[in-house]
Amino acid sequence: MKTYRIACIPGDGIGQEVVPAGQDVLQALAASQSNYRFEFTAFDWGGDYYRRHGVMMPADGLDQLRGQDAILFGSAGDPHIPDHITLWGLRLKICQGFDQYANVRPTRILPGIDAPLKRCGPGDLDWVIVRENSEGEYAGVGGRVHQGHAIEVATDVSMMTRAGVQRIMRFAFALARSRPRKLLTVVTKSNAQRHAMVMWDEIALEVAHEFADVRWDKELVDACTARMVNRPATLDTLVATNLHADILSDLAAALAGSLGIAPTGNIDPERRFPSMFEPIHGSAFDIMGQGLANPIGTFWSCVMLLEHIGEPAAAAMLMAAIEAVTADPALHTRDLGGNARTSDVTQAVCEHVTATAERRRAA
Ligand code: NAD
Ligand code: MN
Numbered sequence: 001m002k003t004y005r006i007a008c009i010p011g012d013g014i015g016q017e018v019v020p021a022g023q024d025v026l027q028a029l030a031a032s033q034s035n036y037r038f039e040f041t042a043f044d045w046g047g048d049y050y051r052r053h054g055v056m057m058p059a060d061g062l063d064q065l066r067g068q069d070a071i072l073f074g075s076a077g078d079p080h081i082p083d084h085i086t087l088w089g090l091r092l093k094i095c096q097g098f099d100q101y102a103n104v105r106p107t108r109i110l111p112g113i114d115a116p117l118k119r120c121g122p123g124d125l126d127w128v129i130v131r132e133n134s135e136g137e138y139a140g141v142g143g144r145v146h147q148g149h150a151i152e153v154a155t156d157v158s159m160m161t162r163a164g165v166q167r168i169m170r171f172a173f174a175l176a177r178s179r180p181r182k183l184l185t186v187v188t189k190s191n192a193q194r195h196a197m198v199m200w201d202e203i204a205l206e207v208a209h210e211f212a213d214v215r216w217d218k219e220l221v222d223a224c225t226a227r228m229v230n231r232p233a234t235l236d237t238l239v240a241t242n243l244h245a246d247i248l249s250d251l252a253a254a255l256a257g258s259l260g261i262a263p264t265g266n267i268d269p270e271r272r273f274p275s276m277f278e279p280i281h282g283s284a285f286d287i288m289g290q291g292l293a294n295p296i297g298t299f300w301s302c303v304m305l306l307e308h309i310g311e312p313a314a315a316a317m318l319m320a321a322i323e324a325v326t327a328d329p330a331l332h333t334r335d336l337g338g339n340a341r342t343s344d345v346t347q348a349v350c351e352h353v354t355a356t357a358e359r360r361r362a363a
Contacts, residue, residue, distance in 0.1 A: 123233075
């Protein structure tokens with residue numbers, strides 16, 4: 001029997017509710033068959049850890065995670081600690097420390113979800129956004145001079161490297177090629193940002209020659225928001241910079257019905273380090289601790305985790321359970337207009353997994 005070692009980092013806010021729910025669902029999957037099991041290790045890093053130790057995670061935190069097969073993450077963000085400290089001290093430390101340079105964000109309207117795009121037919125919105133996850137606007141380069149004085153200066157400098165752009169373009173073209181439509185949209189802003197974004201466009205063109213069977217086009221990021229709303233079916237795979245894709249993928253999640261549904265994987269495609277899977281939402285201070293969080297984004301992230309570690313059958317089984325549960329409005333949480341609680345949705349997904357496995361065994 002294969003054992004997968006999964007690090008669980010619930011972090012803050014509703015992360016502490018949805019990550020245990022994700023573990024329950026993974027456990028139900030493993031219990032329903034006999035060829036693999038999970039060994040979970042929990043890490044109590046985040047806002048509370050910061051209050052005790054003055055840091056979001058210990059100095060040797062990355063070493064503690066190194067031997068794991070994957071990481072399931074909740075959220076970093078505490079109402080009483082500045083957001084740049086929680087984000088940089090935990091999530092970005094892991095993403096950057098493990099060079100998880102490809103952030104992959106699939107978006108689809110799941111069955112039963114009332115999404116806001118009224119002119120959007122079934123299947124019209126089926127995207128994967130690839131976010132450059134290691135440099136660009138979030139490289140952390142910059143500073144503040146003359147703090148508090150009238151002549152204060154502050155900079156955040158976007159850093160783009162040829163190697164960094166090349167590897168994310170290759171990843172995005174390869175991902176586009178693996179999907180039925182073989183269609184990639186390169187999101188840019190090279191009209192206004194005339195250095196790094198122009199290099200971004202040049203490298204896209206160079207890499208495109210390696211992928212002659214992929215159709216691709218280029219779209220300015222502002223126009224891309226309108227295209228997502230007005231012509232969703234013209235998009236399939238998108239690649240964008242760290243900041244642009246951050247924003248586009250929240251829009252994508254909202255267009256698919258709720259931020260609470262959307263999953264993401266922070267991937268090291270070379271598999272030198274563990275990759276990290278998480279819902280795209282944050283700590284949701286307004287609903288934390290109340291059992292109202294939608295756990296579907298975490299469950300879908302678990303699907304991506306299972307695909308990554310090489311259990312595609314389990315991934316498909318979990319995705320089918322998720323879709324069966326979203327199809328039932330009685331199992332919708334408040335963000336979807338329903339009354340179900342986190343525990344109701346979790347239990348329903350676990351039961352669906354168990355029932356499917358039993359049916360298959362009986363057949
Ligand atoms: P948020 O995603 O926490 O919340 C935005 C809105 O969406 C809120 O109204 C919230 O209730 C709702 N929502 C989000 N997830 C939901 C779910 N699963 N079920 C039901 N409703 C859900 O974004 P925010 O308010 O901008 O940020 C709050 C904190 O989270 C901040 O500290 C921020 O820095 C942090 N954050 C962390 C991450 C991360 O760690 N990956 C991502 C985004 C925000
Ligand atoms: Mn974001």
